[in-house]
Amino acid sequence: MYGYKGSELPYYLYPTPYESLKQKSDAITQLHHEWDQEWAEVAIYNLTPQGILNGKPLPELKERGKNQKGGIDWFIYRERIQIPLLYPFALTAQVQRPETVIMEDNAPAHIHHYHNLLREQLSLEKIEWPANSLDLNPIETIWCEIKDRIKERLGI
Numbered sequence: 830m831y832g833y834k835g836s837e838l839p840y841y842l843y844p845t846p847y848e849s850l851k852q853k854s855d856a857i858t859q860l861h862h863e864w865d866q867e868w869a870e871v872a873i874y875n876l877t878p879q880g881i882l883n884g885k886p887l888p889e890l891k892e893r894g895k896n897q898k899g900g901i902d903w904f905i906y907r908e909r910i911q912i913p914l915l916y917p918f919a920l921t922a923q924v925q926r927p928e929t930v931i932m933e934d935n936a937p938a939h940i941h942h943y944h945n946l947l948r949e950q951l952s953l954e955k956i957e958w959p960a961n962s963l964d965l966n967p968i969e970t971i972w973c974e975i976k977d978r979i980k981e982r983l984g985i
Contacts, residue, residue: 903944906939912947916947916948920951931948932955932956
């Protein structure tokens with residue numbers, strides 16, 4: 830199963846009302862088998878989108894639970910933020926301001942190497958965010974102190 834407009838990224842399989850548990854289990858097993866088979870071919874023949882692996886680890890297909898809470902991963906960030914919102918906005922802004930660039934922090938969802946492929950195809954420039962950018966975000970210097978004070982108040 831393929832993702833957004835033919836990309837090679839898997840989508841979550843939403844169950845249909847008439848789908849039995851066995852059918853769902855079979856579909857997930859088949860999806861995992863196809864995923865493993867495709868990435869085995871990538872590893873053997875070096876069939877990445879740019880023709881090289883660049884030393885990056887192969888991505889893993891991970892199942893997300895329905896009630897899983899927490900942050901977003903690189904795939905959800907790409908499908909829900911970058912493709913439908915960020916990139917169209919940046920391309921529109923470039924029409925009037927050709928010097929428009931994208932700036933994202935180093936959150937794991939932002940720095941995944943697959944984001945570079947589409948961004949480069951669209952000729953969008955991204956500013957590299959330094960690992961310790963205290964001059965750009967002054968509040969970063971006090972997070973440890975805030976956490977320590979909260980732990981102290983809670984008796985942790």
